[in-house]
Amino acid sequence: MEPLDAELDELRDDALMLLFAGGDPGAARILTARLLPRVLNHAARVLGDRAEAEDVAQEAMMRLWRAAADWQADGAKVSTWLFRVTANLAIDRLRRAGRAVGLDETDEPADDVPGADDRLIRADRMAALDSALATLPERQRQAVVLRHIEGVSNPDIAEVLDISVEAVESLTARGKRALARALAGQKEALGYD
Amino acid sequence: MTDDRDDLTDLLATARDADAPSEALMARVLADAASVQAGLQVPKPVPDRGGFGGWWSSIGGWRGAGGLVAATVTGLTIGVYAPDSIDALLSGQLSERGLIEGDILASGWGDLLELEDG
Numbered sequence: 001m002e003p004l005d006a007e008l009d010e011l012r013d014d015a016l017m018l019l020f021a022g023g024d025p026g027a028a029r030i031l032t033a034r035l036l037p038r039v040l041n042h043a044a045r046v047l048g049d050r051a052e053a054e055d056v057a058q059e060a061m062m063r064l065w066r067a068a069a070d071w072q073a074d075g076a077k078v079s080t081w082l083f084r085v086t087a088n089l090a091i092d093r094l095r096r097a098g099r100a101v102g103l104d105e106t107d108e109p110a111d112d113v114p115g116a117d118d119r120l121i122r123a124d125r126m127a128a129l130d131s132a133l134a135t136l137p138e139r140q141r142q143a144v145v146l147r148h149i150e151g152v153s154n155p156d157i158a159e160v161l162d163i164s165v166e167a168v169e170s171l172t173a174r175g176k177r178a179l180a181r182a183l184a185g186q187k188e189a190l191g192y193d
Numbered sequence: 194m195t196d197d198r199d200d201l202t203d204l205l206a207t208a209r210d211a212d213a214p215s216e217a218l219m220a221r222v223l224a225d226a227a228s229v230q231a232g233l234q235v236p237k238p239v240p241d242r243g244g245f246g247g248w249w250s251s252i253g254g255w256r257g258a259g260g261l262v263a264a265t266v267t268g269l270t271i272g273v274y275a276p277d278s279i280d281a282l283l284s285g286q287l288s289e290r291g292l293i294e295g296d297i298l299a300s301g302w303g304d305l306l307e308l309e310d311g
Contacts, residue, residue, distance in 0.1 A: 036218070
């Protein structure tokens with residue numbers, strides 16, 4: 001009997017990977033619901049382009065499915081592995097497009113924030129954030145997004161980016177300071193009073 | 194500056210769920226999952242290797258061929274030196290146990306030479 005999604009939702013990601021490899025369609029639904037939003041968000045913040053982010057997220061998930069058959073339950077965390085794949089795919093895209101540092105993507109956010117529409121305010125804030133993130137070096141950007149947006153732990157980020165925990169701490173601290181500088185003076189434009 | 198940091202924290206928190214996947218993207222990802230999963234369930238076909246490749250595989254490749262050669266050389270050796278030489282090598286255990294007759298304990302080579310001499 002096929003287990004209910006609610007029961008599957010209580011399982012860890014690595015257990016769901018084994019179920020997926022065994023043919024359980026519910027495992028794919030739960031893993032997608034759990035991981036796709038985080039992967040897409042990460043790609044969107046790093047790339048600053050929704051369509052490209054969707055492509056990267058889909059490709060990263062495809063690699064996850066393909067890895068299921070050989071998945072080692074006691075190996076890397078599924079989310080860490082997937083962030084690593086996503087980070088590499090995003091960096092490849094940035095480099096192919098010549099946007100690794102992103103200095104050519106510093107579009108200023110709109111000056112006139114439509115105060116009545118929360119969605120537009122939010123969209124403007126995200127555009128400003130993406131523009132500020134795009135000014136950061138790629139590793140710093142990845143580290144900031146993983147730490148401060150996705151809430152990934154420093155040891156996991158170290159694994160994703162293949163660097164030391166100390167290097168992660170340094171990257172995230174410098175990145176956050178740089179972001180604050182890039183966004184300084186835009187409080188009013190972003191709707192922060 | 195503290196206010197800027199607080200605003201930044203707020204902004205980063207807002208970004209955490211800023212890009213919810215569209216239904217179309219979810220559908221594409223699940224379709225990918227289904228296609229990969231279907232492939233995982235189909236047993237991989239055994240490649241049909243005919244001719245020399247098939248024969249080579251059927252005897253077990255290099256390992257099998259090595260075993261065949263060893264067995265052939267052993268058999269040939271026993272045929273040439275047997276049975277008296279083998280019995281001698283085994284300190285006469287074959288004849289003691291009655292596994293071979295005494296009158297066939299002439300050298301295989303000797304028999305051949307006698308036949309040729311006629």
